[in-house]
Amino acid sequence: MALVKYNNNSLSAITAASSLPTGAMTLIKEQTASDSSTISFVDGTSDVVFDSTYPIYLIKIINAHLDLDDRSLNLNFTTDGTNFNVTKTTTLFRATLGENDSNQTFAYRPHGDLAQSTGDQFLGEAQSGGGNADANICVDLLIFNPSSTTFVKHFIATTQGVAQGSLSENCFMAGYCNTTSAITGFRFNTGGGGATTIDGTFKLYGIKDS
Numbered sequence: 001m002a003l004v005k006y007n008n009n010s011l012s013a014i015t016a017a018s019s020l021p022t023g024a025m026t027l028i029k030e031q032t033a034s035d036s037s038t039i040s041f042v043d044g045t046s047d048v049v050f051d052s053t054y055p056i057y058l059i060k061i062i063n064a065h066l067d068l069d070d071r072s073l074n075l076n077f078t079t080d081g082t083n084f085n086v087t088k089t090t091t092l093f094r095a096t097l098g099e100n101d102s103n104q105t106f107a108y109r110p111h112g113d114l115a116q117s118t119g120d121q122f123l124g125e126a127q128s129g130g131g132n133a134d135a136n137i138c139v140d141l142l143i144f145n146p147s148s149t150t151f152v153k154h155f156i157a158t159t160q161g162v163a164q165g166s167l168s169e170n171c172f173m174a175g176y177c178n179t180t181s182a183i184t185g186f187r188f189n190t191g192g193g194g195a196t197t198i199d200g201t202f203k204l205y206g207i208k209d210s
Contacts, residue, residue: 086177
């Protein structure tokens, strides 16, 4: 986010709070999931902007709650607005700690990465049933220059959630969409065996001047 520097002259010229610059990050679209099977953001659909307008896009997922235990929150991309199956290569590692001070881990997670795969990308787990109605997942996801037709499209995600066994699970994932076609949207869904639904808040921001 860009920093704004003021001096005495610039401050004296401000006559109302509305005169203050709003900064470089702009909220484009907010969606509230309620028993939803998927959450999608596609350029040109429902006021979504996901093109060359911004060089960087930030997605914040706030208190995503899955209705079954031991399920994952997943991500995929589209180039045509319909098929979410872009080829990706990614890597993922995580740190965990249980509520009873057990399961202290910090490790690469091979089954959380992809190698030239069109499948969904794992972001993190959630233990939501079995007395864990307060469990959820929060995510920061950055996508760089998705509309480029020259370069692959890099993305980075940091996830904090409550995993199976009442673990604090901090996942760090990064990778790229291995295509020179413009990425026009992305979708979140769940995995882990058996259908489940998502509740939570999903916000898409554009970052300009970056």
